Amino acid sequence: MNLIELRDIRKTFYLGEVVLPVLKGISLDIAKGEMVALTGASGSGKSTLMNTLGCLDRPTSGDYALDGEEVSRLSNDARARMRNLKMGFVFQNFNLLPRTTAHMQVMMPLLYGAEYISQKEARTRAEAMLVRVGLADRMDHQPSQLSGGQQQRVALARALINRPPLLLADEPTGNLDSQTTREVLALFKQLNEQDGITILIVTHDPKVATSCRRVIRMADGLIEADEITVGGAL
Secondary structure, three states: OEEEEEEEEEEEEEEOOEEEEEEEEEEEEEEOOOEEEEEEOOOOOHHHHHHHHOOOOOOOEEEEEEOOEEOOOOOHHHHHHHHHHHEEEEEOOOOOOOOOOHHHHHHHHHHOOOOOOOHHHHHHHHHHHHHHOOOOOOOOOOHHHOOHHHHHHHHHHHHHOOOOOEEEEEOOOOOOOHHHHHHHHHHHHHHHHHHOOEEEEEOOOHHHHOOOOEEEEEEOOEEEEEEEOOOOOO
16 A cells, blocks of 8 residues: 555746746655655755655645645645654754753654643653664763764654654765664664654665665656665665
């Protein structure tokens, strides 16, 4: 069963009198439980496609169904709710609050989310998620007290705390060394295989791409290749 269905997605930007087509007719399906890499050179359209998938931007035309619901024409409030309930986001720069403990970073989406959750339950769930990503002994540490890999694990725990079916990761290993990259990707694979979370990783790194079972390569606003890899080497 598909989690994501795109049909002829197009995105055009208008810069004064300049018309800039960025997505030129993207159609693809991503099944529930897939781990997919989205690659392409700078300017290929992969970031615009990621923003569309994350309900951060609307396509100019085309249809986008997420978990069976058409989302491309939802109101801003409805799209925000969709992001809160269905998606987690991980970024290259971690986007952690500088003077906030790992525990509180992970709790915050629960405390300010659409569904009411008590502080006690939020605390318990945040602790369990930090244990899951290997940070049981770092819960009370602030970002400045954590390594890059540990900060990305906090960001990952925060992204998954609402138990979303879809994780969108934008260059998640861009600021990490090779060993830490392997560790983070191994954690992604574990979450994908054990929890069935659908993961889409935007990356320019071929090694990161081949850690996924499926690689979609973009060029000039179109899908240039869509391939199954040998199974995801780390």
